[in-house]
Structure formats: structure tokens, C-alpha cells
Amino acid sequence: MSEVAKPAVREPSEKEVRLVIGASSAGTIFEWYDFFIYGTLAYILKDAFYNVENETLGLLLVWSTFAVGFAFRPIGAVLFGYLGDKLGRKYTFLVTVTLMGIATAGVGLIPTVDTIGVVAPIIVIFLRVIQGLALGGEYGGAAIYVAEHAPPEKRGFYTSFIQASVAGGFVLSIAVVLACRFLIPEDDFAAWGWRVPFLLSIILLGISLWMRLKLSESPVFQAMKEEGTIAGNPFIESFTYPGNKKRIFVALFGIAGILTTIWYTAFFSSMSFLRGPMHVDDLTVELILFFAGLIVMSFYLVIGKWSDTVGRKKPIMIGAVLTLILLFPAFWGLGAFANPGLEKAAKETPIVVYGSECTTDPFAEMFNRDQTRCGKVLETLTASGVTYTVEPAAELLLTSGGEEIALDESWFTDGNARRDGIRAALSEHGFDFSKQQPSAANIIGIVAVLLLLGMLSALTYGSVAALLCEMFPPSIRYSSMSIPYHIGAGYLGGFLPLIAGVIVASTGNIYSGLWYTWGVVAIGIVVLWWGVPDGPPRDFEDSHG
Structure with missing residues (x-):
């Protein structure tokens, strides 16, 4: 790696550093709140913006729109990374937080699909694009701004x-939803109350702008500006600077790929798993995730501080390896604590489906394709959280513990009737599809599993902002770290709920979506081991490779 002349940087005061951390963290919480509130309310938005009968398809469409925002994050990273390296860190992330707040509030103003038809999801997609662009510039700006003051x-x-503020955005989104639930009757919340968390973004935007306008420019950027060392074209130089291609590759697959898939599995997959196939009461899920998330936020601070002593690589490697070992057992435990009756019934009265062409097509209704009779049964079982095995046969049969369950002909033309009929029949065999209210002991178990998943996320995420800032030269730092981070977070992580959902819908195994996380992390471990040096933290100019 080429030596980089270190600019004469002004040493900020302790008071200034505290203001920088406070304002940057608060702004990050608010901005990620804006982004995550969509995912937190996914179970309601599928009915507000998508008019489909298939429950699984409705949720997949919501996750598809969720993924759209992530798809545009790399473009935002290029655009705002360029501006951040050319014009400064402070004013760039003032723009990003403004765009995010306006776009989020806009979602709360969109008429439902029942009112304006297909225009509703089109507007949602447009606003998610704006959110993605804004978030592409936010994280890099806030992380660099703090790092260059530290x-x-x-x-x-x-x-x-x-x-920790990224997790804080998720926790805040749940806190706001909980507050709305306690203040707004359940039917009203489903009808119109879900808009309140989105509209709240206007207030959060005002607070964030007020705090960030108090900040001065990064001392590193000020020094570069005074010395005339600002990059001519940060985007191009990110790929032409000596050794930077390797560093971008490592940042993408060995750092961002690991942290982002673990993060979304720990927070969003667990939320969808508890609400969906485990049938846990929505309010209970939100309360559990709120308190677990609140505790987990402290884990990031502990790991970040630890990395100042042992280096950035060790915590990430430990967390990634432990994820490969513990991921499936953690979710098996989550299922056992959340709905023990469902698991017990599946063991005592195993479900077997006999038939031909027993494959599911999650998007059949969307594209007007015919779903086979067997595929419709499998789809309903999967959406209900029921594990099954398939045996080839000429005639379609559904059995529970060896006993045949009669399939009403009307079930194959009416998805709701099929769901209600199959669930009613399986309920007589011990399966419990009612909204679950786990016992106190089981709730403690669920929280313990979520804290374990949160620790895995903290190990692979807590030191990352410092590591990415140290990997790249100051003149192109905003662009160089934002591009791989947001490609990894945008595509590998942002598409995780959708990809995992499709895998589960296609295989019928409620745990099969975890293989996506496992595979991305396994590849990331190899890249991380190869591309990130061991040892204590080092500034860019002191590192090699």
C-alpha cells in the first residue's frame, strides 16, 4: 500500500466529541427508524398496498418492496460518497437525513390499494427508492464523521x-408501534393508525436537523481542504488508488456480507418467524423484540471498545464462526419456546403429503400461473408453520399421524377456505394455530435466544465502522467505504427477507431460509481471513496490503 501524507488535523475538544457522537448517533437512529418502520409494519402493509388473496405472496410482495430500497443504496453510496469526499461530511448527511424523513412521511400519506388500486404500491416503490438513495449516503457519513473526530x-x-444506533432505529420503530397500539384501538390501528409512525418522521427530521446543524465539519476534511488534497473524482479514484480494489472486495464480501446477513437474520427473520409460522401474538412479539433490542444495543459498545485492544478482525471472525455453529440451533430453540405445541404435534402426528407435481410456486397468483393441487396444499402448510414430508403418489392425500384428512373440493378454488379448513382439521390432531401467548418461562427463553443472536450481530458489526474507516485513505474514504458497504448491505442483506421467504415457500421447511445466511457468512469468513490483517488497529497510513 502506498504511503499517504497525513494532513495536519485539529484536535477536537472532549465537549465537541461528545456533541459529535450524540448528534450523529441520534440522526442515525432517526434515519434507520425511517427505513425500518416499513419492515416492522410489513404484516399490515401487505393488506394496505397489495390486493392478493395468497397470504404468503402478500408478505413476499412487501419484502420485495422492502428490498427495492436496499437495491438503490449502492447508487446513493456513489452519489453521496462523491459529494461527501468533495463537499464535506457534514452537509452531505444533512441532505440524506432530509430526503429520508420526507420519503418516510410520504408513505403515511399514500391512499390504500382499495382506494387508488395499483398506483398505491407504485408510489410506495418510488418512496422506497428515495429512502434507499438517502440511506446509501447516511451510514458512511455518520461513521466517518465520528471516526475522524475520535x-x-x-x-x-x-x-x-x-x-448501536442502527439497532436503535429498529428499537425505536418498535417502540413507536407499541405506543400507537396502546393509544389506538386495534381495529383503528389496522385501518389508519399504522400511518402515525410514518408521519412521525417529520418531527424526528426536525430534531435531527436541529442537532446536526450545530456540528462543524470533520477536522480531517477541513485539513484536506486547506492543504488542497481533496480527491478530483472520488468515485474513479476509489477503483484506481493502489490496492483499493482488493480492499473494496474484502469490505464487500468479507465484512459487509457477514455483518448484514447476520443482522437481518437476528432482527427481521426472528420477527417474521415469531409472527408468522409460530403464530405468536403481535403485541407480545413487539414487546419481546423491544426489550431484547434495547439490551443488545449495549453489546455493540462493548465489542467496539474491545476491538480497540484486540483489533477489528478478531471479534468479526469469532462472531462469524459462532454463527455457523449456532444459527440453526438458535432458531430451533426459538420455535420450541414460541410454540411448543406445534413442534410436539409435528413429532407425534407427522404430516405426510402424497401426490404428484408436489412443488410450490410462491408467485403463481401474481403472474396468473396455475398452482398444482398439491402445491396449494403445501403452500398452506408452510404458511401455517407446519413441517411435512412429501411422498410420490398418483392420488393427492394429506395425512396426519397416518390418518387421512379429507380435502374439500372448494379448498382448491378458495385460499382462505383451504387455510381455515386444513387448520381446523389439523387442530383435531394437536396442532395449535391460535395466537400464542408463551408462558413467562418460555418468554425468558425467547429473549435469551434473541440476545444470543444479538451478540452474534454485535461481534460482527460493533467494530466495523472503525475498520472500514481505517481501510481507506481520507481523500476517498466516504466513497470507498460506502460503495462496498451498501452493495453488501443492499443486496446480500436487504434481499435476505425476500430470498429466505422464497426458499421457505419453495421447500416447505420453515428453517430452510437460514441456509442463505449460513452460505453468505461461510464465504465471508474465507474472504475476511484472507483480506484483513491480524493485530491491533492501525490507521490507513500505517497499514499494508
């Missing part, structure tokens, strides 16, 4: 507040 020996700890 002394090297505390960089991991100080930037870990930004990492």
Missing part, C-alpha cells in the same frame, strides 16, 4: 455508538 485509541468505542 483519537485512534478510542476509535472503535466511539464509532460503536453509530453501530
Whole structure:
């Protein structure tokens, strides 16, 4: 790696550093709140913006729109990374937080699909694009801004507040939904109350802008500006600077790929799993995730501080390896605690489907394709959280514990009738599809599993902001770290709920979607081991490779 002349950087005061961390972290919480509130309310938005009979398809369409925002994050990273390296860190993330707040509030103003038809989801997609563009510039700006104010020996700890703030955005989104639930009757919340969390973004935007306008420009950027070392074209130089191609590759697959798939599995997959196939009461799920998330936020700070001593690579490697070992057992435990009756019934009265052409097509209704009779049965079983095996046969049969369950002909033309009929029949065999209210002991077990998943996320995420800032030269740092981070977070992580959902819908195994996370993390471990040096943290100019 070429040596980089270190600009004469002004040392910020302790008071200034505290303001920087506080304002940057608060803004990050608000901006990620804006992005995550869509996913937190996915179970309601599928009915508000998508007019489909198939429950699984409705949720997949919501996750598809969720993924659209992530798809545009890399474009935002290029655009705002360029501006951040050319015009400054402060004003760039003032623009991103403004765009995010306006776009999020806009979702709360869109008429439902029942009112304006297909125009409703089109507008949602447009606003998700704006959110994705804005978020592509937010994380890099906030992380770099804090890192460039921090002394090297505390960089991991100080930037870990930004990492914790991402989880904080998720926690805040749940807190707001909980508050709305307690203040707005359930039917009213489903009808119109879900709009309130989106409209709240206007207030959060005002607070964030007020706090960030108090900040001065990054001392590193000020020094580069005074010395005339600002990059001519940060985007191009990110790929032409000596050694940077390798560093971008490592940042994408060895860092962002690992952290983002673990993060979304820990937070969003667990939420969907509890609400969906485990049938846990929505309010209970939100309360559990709120308190678990609140505790998990502290884990990021501990790991960030630890990385200042042991280096950035070790925590990430430990977390990634533990994920490969513990991911499936963690979700098996989650299922056992959340709905023990469902698991017990599946063991005592195993479900077997006999038939031909027993494959499911999750998007059949959307594209007007015919779903086979067997595929319709499998689809209903999967959406109900029922594990099954398939045996080839000329005639379609559904059995529970060896006993045949009669299939009413009307079930194959009416999805709701099929769902209600199959669930009613299986309920007589011990399966419980009612809304679950786990016992106190089981709730403690669920929280323990979520804390374990949160620790895996903290190990692979807590030190990342410091690591990415240290990997790239100051003149192109905003662009160089934002591009791989948001490609990894946007495509590998942002598409995770959709990809995992399709895998589950296609295989019928409620745990099969976890293989996507497992595969991305396994590849990431190899890249991380190869591309990130061991040892204590080092500034860019002191590192090699």
C-alpha cells in the first residue's frame, strides 16, 4: 500500500466529541427508524398496498418492496460518497437525513390499494427508492464523521455508538408501534393508525436537523481542504488508488456480507418467524423484540471498545464462526419456546403429503400461473408453520399421524377456505394455530435466544465502522467505504427477507431460509481471513496490503 501524507488535523475538544457522537448517533437512529418502520409494519402493509388473496405472496410482495430500497443504496453510496469526499461530511448527511424523513412521511400519506388500486404500491416503490438513495449516503457519513473526530485509541468505542444506533432505529420503530397500539384501538390501528409512525418522521427530521446543524465539519476534511488534497473524482479514484480494489472486495464480501446477513437474520427473520409460522401474538412479539433490542444495543459498545485492544478482525471472525455453529440451533430453540405445541404435534402426528407435481410456486397468483393441487396444499402448510414430508403418489392425500384428512373440493378454488379448513382439521390432531401467548418461562427463553443472536450481530458489526474507516485513505474514504458497504448491505442483506421467504415457500421447511445466511457468512469468513490483517488497529497510513 502506498504511503499517504497525513494532513495536519485539529484536535477536537472532549465537549465537541461528545456533541459529535450524540448528534450523529441520534440522526442515525432517526434515519434507520425511517427505513425500518416499513419492515416492522410489513404484516399490515401487505393488506394496505397489495390486493392478493395468497397470504404468503402478500408478505413476499412487501419484502420485495422492502428490498427495492436496499437495491438503490449502492447508487446513493456513489452519489453521496462523491459529494461527501468533495463537499464535506457534514452537509452531505444533512441532505440524506432530509430526503429520508420526507420519503418516510410520504408513505403515511399514500391512499390504500382499495382506494387508488395499483398506483398505491407504485408510489410506495418510488418512496422506497428515495429512502434507499438517502440511506446509501447516511451510514458512511455518520461513521466517518465520528471516526475522524475520535483519537485512534478510542476509535472503535466511539464509532460503536453509530453501530448501536442502527439497532436503535429498529428499537425505536418498535417502540413507536407499541405506543400507537396502546393509544389506538386495534381495529383503528389496522385501518389508519399504522400511518402515525410514518408521519412521525417529520418531527424526528426536525430534531435531527436541529442537532446536526450545530456540528462543524470533520477536522480531517477541513485539513484536506486547506492543504488542497481533496480527491478530483472520488468515485474513479476509489477503483484506481493502489490496492483499493482488493480492499473494496474484502469490505464487500468479507465484512459487509457477514455483518448484514447476520443482522437481518437476528432482527427481521426472528420477527417474521415469531409472527408468522409460530403464530405468536403481535403485541407480545413487539414487546419481546423491544426489550431484547434495547439490551443488545449495549453489546455493540462493548465489542467496539474491545476491538480497540484486540483489533477489528478478531471479534468479526469469532462472531462469524459462532454463527455457523449456532444459527440453526438458535432458531430451533426459538420455535420450541414460541410454540411448543406445534413442534410436539409435528413429532407425534407427522404430516405426510402424497401426490404428484408436489412443488410450490410462491408467485403463481401474481403472474396468473396455475398452482398444482398439491402445491396449494403445501403452500398452506408452510404458511401455517407446519413441517411435512412429501411422498410420490398418483392420488393427492394429506395425512396426519397416518390418518387421512379429507380435502374439500372448494379448498382448491378458495385460499382462505383451504387455510381455515386444513387448520381446523389439523387442530383435531394437536396442532395449535391460535395466537400464542408463551408462558413467562418460555418468554425468558425467547429473549435469551434473541440476545444470543444479538451478540452474534454485535461481534460482527460493533467494530466495523472503525475498520472500514481505517481501510481507506481520507481523500476517498466516504466513497470507498460506502460503495462496498451498501452493495453488501443492499443486496446480500436487504434481499435476505425476500430470498429466505422464497426458499421457505419453495421447500416447505420453515428453517430452510437460514441456509442463505449460513452460505453468505461461510464465504465471508474465507474472504475476511484472507483480506484483513491480524493485530491491533492501525490507521490507513500505517497499514499494508
